[in-house]
Amino acid sequence: MVTTPVDRSPEGSLAFLREGYRYIGSRCDRYGSDIFQTRLLLEPTICLRGRPAAVLFYDSERFQRDGAMPKRGQRTLTGRGGVQGLDGSAHTDRKAMFLSIMTPSAVRQLGQLFADDWAARIPVWERSGPVVLYDEVGRMLTRAVCAWAGIPLASSQVARRTDQLHAMIDGPAALGPRHWRGLLGRRRGERWAGDVVERARVGTLPAPEGSALRAIAEHRDAQGRLLPRRVAAVELLNVLRPTVAVDRYVVFAALALHDHPAWRERVRAGDEATECFVQEVRRYYPFFPVAAARVRRSFDWQGHHFPRGRRVLLDLYGTNHHPDLWPEPERFRPERFAGWRDDPYGFVPQGGGEHLGGHRCAGEWITIELMKRAVTLLTTAMRYKVPPQNLALNLGRMPTLPPSGFVIDDVRRTG
Ligand code: HEM
Secondary structure, three states, rough: OOOOOOOOOOOOOHHHHHHHHHHHHHEEEEEEEEEEEEEOOOEEEEEEEHHHHHHHHOOOOOEEEOOOOOHHHHHHHHHHOHHHOHHHHHHHHHHHHHHHHHHHHHHHHHHHHHHHHHHHHHHHHHOOOEEHHHHHHHHHHHHHHHHHHOOOOOOHHHHHHHHHHHHHHHHHOOOOHHHHHHHHHHHHHHHHHHHHHHHHHOOOOOOHHHHHHHHHHEEEEOOOEOOOOOHHHHHHHHHHHHHHHHHHHHHHHHHHHHHHHHHHHHHOOOOHHHHHHHHHHHHOOOOEEEEEEEOOOOOOOOOOEEEOOOOEEEEEHHOOOOOOOOOOOOOHHHHOOOOOOOOOOOOOOOOOOOOOOOOOOHHHHHHHHHHHHHHHHHHHHHEEEEOOOOOOOOOOOOOOOOOOOOOEEEEOOOO
């Protein structure tokens, strides 16, 4: 048996919140090991990073998700009763519902709604002076995903719903007001989404065929039961919230274009360069720091003991920056994705493993489509200036973003 390195701190939660995306990686470097044990949220926790660790972590015979997500994450980010915390056939059944919504034509349709809205906003930005890209893109994505999902949304409500969805994303790894805003956002968001589902079920709100609202409102479990209203609300928010969260990746893409201007030309030249650029944005920039699971029953792996019930965290950011997998991991180099074949355990910005049989993100296709649309619009449909502002990413904040939200100015239509 190998001795698993142990982080000596009696309780690591504050260090985790302070060090953020580097918490696991810096300890792995220090111990010379891609596995160590620590105490987080008052319980012993095993932290892992790297490809072999991801292969292990996504083995659903060994790990379960029930009880893995910390309460503070459930109360803000995910809600309770949703697909993230299910295992076995209950998970596959629910996940299939999500995947049924993600047909290539539906994904394209969402991309088109977003792109049309963006094109319509350019003349407004031309007249308006400086624009905070994060705020604008968040609202565009809220409008697009609600229209796409079959949810009516008055224009007067767009900013409010966007703020609630943002608060859920910003809340789990925060203390104080940021966390409280997350709690409130979730409570209000679930009430709203629950009403929408109820109206679709009684027929006062016609849910279009193929829409997310229809799929969720009408979904029946293996026993033929509709989802309870609260769970259906959680699942509807599982479509809306992460789609709006793509605004963070759009801001990172704009930041990357700003920091690596040669790529503006390259992505303008063709689809392959845009694909590589978008993949490198997903690899390089920090979003989800970790995924969490619990050991289903005790086992040993590479000489390390995993006792039943132990919480295990896989470092998603650290795996995407692992030097064994990614030469010069701290350099932004989209060309590394030229001719690249998907590696579901080495490239894990949205989780790894399988989509249906595992917990890999149901929205990867949507994410990539929306990012490509944004990159194309930023490089072919408009010119803009990036005035001096604070663009420094704080890796101690989860999730992080340039503090300015990426301000652009002197916007002009092109093309
Ligand atoms: C799961 C990241 C966009 C729906 C996940 C997971 C991550 C993630 C890390 C958990 C993987 C795991 O537990 O192993 C992201 C990021 C996104 C994004 C960074 C881009 C901003 C989306 C979109 C949708 C979506 C656009 C839907 C429209 C889901 C769902 C799950 C999930 C339903 C739960 C899957 C399961 O438990 O089986 N995502 N996601 N995500 N994501 Fe995403």
